[in-house]
Amino acid sequence: LQGEVQAISLGTTSEGTYAEVLRGETAKFTILLWNSENASFPVRFNIFQIPNGLTVIINPKELKLNYSKVTTFPAERGRHYIDTKQGLMKTTPVDVLVKVPNNFQIGEYDIYINIVAGEITAGVSTLFEKTLKFTVKVISYRPKSTTTTIKIVEEPVTVDKITGMVTRTFFNPYLIFITLLVIVILFVVWRIYKNE
Amino acid sequence: MDVDSDGWAEKCLSGTWGDGASPRYSLNNSNVTSICSGDAVLIYANWTDDVALNYSWLSTNETGQWKNYTANYGSPIDINLTSGQTWSNFTWKNSSVTGGTTVAWRIYANDSSGNENVTGDMTFTLQSSWLEVNLVYPPGGTTTDIDQNSTFTVNASVYCRGCDCGNVNGTIRYNASSSNPDTAINTTTGDKPFFVQESSALAMKQCPTNPLSENEFCNISWTINATGNYINSWLIGILFNSSQTDVTQNHTGNATKRIVECLDSVSFAWNSIDFSTLVPSTNYNKALGNDNQLYNITNLGTCTLTVWIKGTDLQNTSLQYPNTIAVGNLSWSNTTNVSMSSYNMTKNYVILNSSFTPNVLNITTYYWLSVPAVWAGRYNGTMTICTNTSQQSGIVDNCV
Numbered sequence: 110l111q112g113e114v115q116a117i118s119l120g121t122t123s124e125g126t127y128a129e130v131l132r133g134e135t136a137k138f139t140i141l142l143w144n145s146e147n148a149s150f151p152v153r154f155n156i157f158q159i160p161n162g163l164t165v166i167i168n169p170k171e172l173k174l175n176y177s178k179v180t181t182f183p184a185e186r187g188r189h190y191i192d193t194k195q196g197l198m199k200t201t202p203v204d205v206l207v208k209v210p211n212n213f214q215i216g217e218y219d220i221y222i223n224i225v226a227g228e229i230t231a232g233v234s235t236l237f238e239k240t241l242k243f244t245v246k247v248i249s250y251r252p253k254s255t256t257t258t259i260k261i262v263e264e265p266v267t268v269d270k271i272t273g274m275v276t277r278t279f280f281n282p283y284l285i286f287i288t289l290l291v292i293v294i295l296f297v298v299w300r301i302y303k304n305e
Numbered sequence: 306m307d308v309d310s311d312g313w314a315e316k317c318l319s320g321t322w323g324d325g326a327s328p329r330y331s332l333n334n335s336n337v338t339s340i341c342s343g344d345a346v347l348i349y350a351n352w353t354d355d356v357a358l359n360y361s362w363l364s365t366n367e368t369g370q371w372k373n374y375t376a377n378y379g380s381p382i383d384i385n386l387t388s389g390q391t392w393s394n395f396t397w398k399n400s401s402v403t404g405g406t407t408v409a410w411r412i413y414a415n416d417s418s419g420n421e422n423v424t425g426d427m428t429f430t431l432q433s434s435w436l437e438v439n440l441v442y443p444p445g446g447t448t449t450d451i452d453q454n455s456t457f458t459v460n461a462s463v464y465c466r467g468c469d470c471g472n473v474n475g476t477i478r479y480n481a482s483s484s485n486p487d488t489a490i491n492t493t494t495g496d497k498p499f500f501v502q503e504s505s506a507l508a509m510k511q512c513p514t515n516p517l518s519e520n521e522f523c524n525i526s527w528t529i530n531a532t533g534n535y536i537n538s539w540l541i542g543i544l545f546n547s548s549q550t551d552v553t554q555n556h557t558g559n560a561t562k563r564i565v566e567c568l569d570s571v572s573f574a575w576n577s578i579d580f581s582t583l584v585p586s587t588n589y590n591k592a593l594g595n596d597n598q599l600y601n602i603t604n605l606g607t608c609t610l611t612v613w614i615k616g617t618d619l620q621n622t623s624l625q626y627p628n629t630i631a632v633g634n635l636s637w638s639n640t641t642n643v644s645m646s647s648y649n650m651t652k653n654y655v656i657l658n659s660s661f662t663p664n665v666l667n668i669t670t671y672y673w674l675s676v677p678a679v680w681a682g683r684y685n686g687t688m689t690i691c692t693n694t695s696q697q698s699g700i701v702d703n704c705v
Binding site: 115116117118119120121122143145146150157185186187188189190191192193194195197225227228229230231232233234235236237238239240 | 442443444445446447448449450451452455457565568569570571572573574575576577578579580605606607616619635672674683685686687688689690691692693704705
């Protein structure tokens with residue numbers, strides 16, 4: 110007789126697949142999983158391919174994926190959900206951390222992560238697999254702020270066309286008034302002093 | 306009558322000079338100190354006088370200035386002690402005074418001799434109404450993925466608190482030009498990144514239970530089509546407003562909608578294949594689930610997938626050689642339960658279905674095992690099925 114079989118329903122997406130990272134720093138990606146069937150199954154993650162020198166940490170490296178359908182509200186703040194034909198699914202996040210050494214060569218690097226759902230049992234076990242690719246661009250510096258460049262365009266002066274030049278000196282009327290007032294006061298004081 | 310030496314009558318003197326005292330008040334109060342706009346307040350005081358009370362009138366400060374009322378709130382009233390009336394009762398009611406206002410009041414009274422007195426200042430407050438709002442679906446503070454060009458429901462609720470809230474409406478908005486929702490979602494079909502997909506599409510909807518009384522609530526829903534580019538995220542929220550100017554508008558929390566090209570979700574109806582007990586040197590023994598079409602793969606998502614298959618040798622390492630059933634003895638078909646049209650399993654991935662579209666209900670697969678001359682025992686192996694799509698970034702183009 111056919112033994113009891115367990116359905117496996119795996120939904121996957123990620124919060125971004127490309128990141129710029131400084132040398133000596135760590136890039137973070139998040140894999141999001143959901144299960145549309147009312148049965149749990151194990152999921153494990155394998156680092157399939159990484160460039161030499163990069164360190165990749167997957168957290169958690171394996172988990173049991175429970176039924177993800179949201180049946181009760183309120184939902185959890187900060188969580189990522191998927192609006193599917195089967196209803197609203199609450200995703201389970203898995204972090205992928207890519208640590209870049211200080212002396213790592215600048216450039217773009219791909220990291221491949223295998224997701225394997227199901228477990229090895231007796232007989233012909235069936236596993237379900239998916240491979241995700243993440244790309245990190247290793248950079249040497251990150252601009253702190255945007256610089257606005259002001260381009261000053263000067264009109265060229267055509268000397269040949271200058272046939273005459275009028276120069277005018279600008280005076281501040283208020284300054285003239287104050288100066289004259291001081292002169293008048295000094296003059297009056299001087300006259301008073303002379304008359305005494 | 307007693308007449309003194311000056312000829313003045315004592316009674317006459319006492320009658321003329323005896324009511325020099327002003328009316329005296331007590332028990333001045335109002336029946337409530339906090340009301341809703343449009344509600345009435347009973348304001349009262351009890352008066353006594355040595356001789357005869359005359360009139361009483363109400364004075365209030367509603368807008369920053371004291372005002373005596375002579376033709377409002379039942380003011381003034383004739384209170385005549387001789388007829389037994391000592392209470393001055395006024396009913397204050399003014400719908401134009403909005404919530405949040407504190408109204409001060411005092412009551413004046415005079416007597417028949419023209420003496421006047423006034424109570425101390427007292428106040429009552431008009432409560433403000435407010436809207437208690439909640440984004441029910443998608444839940445506020447969460448991120449939800451949605452397929453491009455597919456619809457989703459937005460549902461929000463509003464409670465009227467404090468006092469009555471008048472007619473309340475809700476407007477669905479998204480963050481078109483700032484970090485928070487600031488623009489009503491368009492109702493024109495095809496507008497990006499969202500449009501209201503309803504027969505009589507409205508971004509602003511009235512509460513069906515309008516006007517909302519205190520503690521009454523309403524629920525408003527919209528059906529929205531996500532037409533925006535993928536992969537873009539937008540904030541969505543609902544702004545609730547009231548027809549009453551003293552009811553402050555309120556915005557729900559926001560939910561993030563991430564528009565994706567497709568959703569990648571696959572369901573497999575089995576986790577192991579059982580061939581039961583087989584006899585060595587027999588071919589194409591069918592799996593127990595073949596006849597029941599058990600080995601179904603369902604595309605629950607919206608991406609078009611490529612499905613791959615591979616396997617391993619079946620082994621029992623505790624047995625002596627020959628203890629291995631090579632992978633090629635396992636065969637599969639994606640079309641029929643007839644072994645003649647099956648393919649031998651390989652250790653490397655081969656394509657099982659190159660275009661598994663979401664509208665296809667499912668793929669039914671079938672398996673057979675040929676058993677070579679091996680020792681009797683339990684043989685274990687693994688079959689792996691891989692799916693990928695070119696429609697979603699990050700998922701590789703092939704399975705390796």
